[in-house]
Amino acid sequence: MTQRRVAVIGLGLIGASLGGALRARGYLVSGLDHDPATMQTALDRGLVDVVSDDLRVVLKEADLVILAMPVLSIIDTLPQIDELSRPGAVIMDVGSVKGPVVDAMERLPGAGRMIGGHPIAGKEQSGPGVADVSLFQRRSFALVPSGATSIPTLHTAESVVRAVGGVPVVLAAVEHDRMVAMTSHLPQLLATALALSVEPRDESLAGPGLRDMTRLAASGASMWTDILVSNADNIAAALGGCVAQLQNLSTMASAGDTVALEGAMTLANERAATIAGSVPS
């Protein structure tokens, strides 16, 4: 059996971590990034076997191509990847929004060999310097076929997810994007808005709660800009629900309604425990 070859396009936190995890499982990994220093770090840390800034070279022998750039770059690059990758290679992206990506996939000649992916894992730091080959262990990894994705392509993607230790969750793009608006994009928006709201003069009374609730706001600005724009409708809906909860809690407080407020806080205690229990540590 010949060694499987994977090309990883984009060597940020997710791309470099996937490269390293697949390399550890015996894949030969070639990588490309627009930033030479990023490629060098990925190479130095042993997360890829070879790097090149020439897309043709990186794709040449790959039978699996992973697109790990910001969402809008993935969409822009898909036609070129379809054209340059070898026939039969499976193409999977790992962007955080899936609707616009699988829509773009479905319209391409190679639609059958393309599938959307999204590992529910990350860090607020970015880049291959903080990449971690165990980042996907026991984490959900969404797999989102387009209407044209072939069954063999889905099976290949599932085996790749399992190879990096993840748990495949196959679902439709519309469901995925609605769910992550709530579970990932809204938390990011809350952290960002909170960081923007706190004035420097108030920081002498900053404590660990504020620090923890603004930690996500350190996440990469360009990656998140693409995500927020690509999933704006779902995020607006999730935000509307959360703002209604916020206003409701504030109204109960202003009215001095301790009974209603304690009821809501107690329910939130239970919900937080359930959420914590659903995320493997």
Add this chain to the structure above:
Amino acid sequence: MTQRRVAVIGLGLIGASLGGALRARGYLVSGLDHDPATMQTALDRGLVDVVSDDLRVVLKEADLVILAMPVLSIIDTLPQIDELSRPGAVIMDVGSVKGPVVDAMERLPGAGRMIGGHPIAGKEQSGPGVADVSLFQRRSFALVPSGATSIPTLHTAESVVRAVGGVPVVLAAVEHDRMVAMTSHLPQLLATALALSVEPRDESLAGPGLRDMTRLAASGASMWTDILVSNADNIAAALGGCVAQLQNLSTMASAGDTVALEGAMTLANERAATIAGSVPS
């Protein structure tokens, strides 16, 4: 020199941690809690020297009294503490809202020996089982005199804060309550509202970001109910500013304004780093 004696009323996380930290610095610590099991845990863990459910017994010889109950209980109990504690004893509370507490202090016969306090430290878990004598190390500890607090009382409070490793920050109640609405109460409200917004069916795509952003929602419901009611106006103002930021980010996303959005996310990166740098780990 005789051993200094401190009475701690309320042996939750903060009260028991303060008791243990002062005991480690040579104070003789007596404690009271309405819950016998809580008193036993504090005693078993060596956080207090003695416990009693009789307020007279606990206060009898104390030259420092620390009130560590929920805010509304502190306000209700202050007259009785003033009446029963020995002449000359300093009385400090450690509630998270200071305006209503120091207003109540100022109206009492013993106003000169009373001062508001608020350690900027905590955990989402509560009770003496998770108390930690190093909880206040390098943390800001607000000291809030009423209009009638004497200078010797302030100096005693400062020495107590330093004894537990904290950094005294003396400020007026109106400033304190405005600041913590932003740095503590708003983050709590965001975590609670987020926990209430996420539906169980969405949890298969829950990741570490969501878990971290809802962790504070596990905090004690009754303690937080008192805080939110006691500081409702400041919290409503802080929430208004944050919701405006949220709506602004969402509007930029819906408009596809990647330039404005990346600018805001980049500013949030900087603000998050400054906040993290202002909180000693």
